[in-house]
Amino acid sequence: MKPTRDNVSFRFAVRDRGAFLFTRDDGATARTALEAHVRASGPGSLLIIDFVGVRAMTNSFTDEFLGKFYLSLAAGDCGVAGVQLVGLDEETRDAVTVCLERRKQIAVDGDEDTLLGDAALLADTYEHARRLHSFRATSLAEAMSVSPSNANNRLKRLVEAGALQRERTSGPESGGKEFMYTLPGTSRNE
Structure with missing residues (x-):
């Protein structure tokens, strides 16, 4: 899949992995696709991880997909200027928040311009x-x-x-x- 890009951002559609995301293996596969998407998009732009159309995610999927992605982001291994999560509904926001809190991580909810996770x-x-x-x-x-x-x-x-x-x-x-x-x-x- 070729990244969509405007002048400063590019988007990764999580929905391409399915509407119901369950296993740690699926999370690893999705994270690998996200990392390939980031490499193909080039450095220095805003990455938008789009959850529109995702109806449910287990904690296992979310941890393997986002939790581990944010570890590589913190280590400086991603080469993006920033990351925003968009399209989260109540169900998927809860899964993301639980994952980030457990790992003592934070993320930006791009729809609400707020922090998710360990953000107190x-x-x-x-x-x-x-x-x-x-x-x-x-x-x-x-x-x-x-x-x-x-x-x-x-x-x-x-x-x-x-x-x-x-x-x-x-x-x-x-x-x-x-x-x-x-x-x-x-x-x-x-």
């Missing part, structure tokens, strides 16, 4: 990031009244989940690293 601490951080749109960690720390190291720890998890993009900028004169953070699919100049 990060939901507020993500909301501030959405409002700031393009920012440095120090700006986020100031906006949230937290320490810069606390902001950096939170931002690291959001970047690993594909909820934010990070781009290195010229650092302060002290020689340290400095990054700009943006929402995937947007540029720093927007």
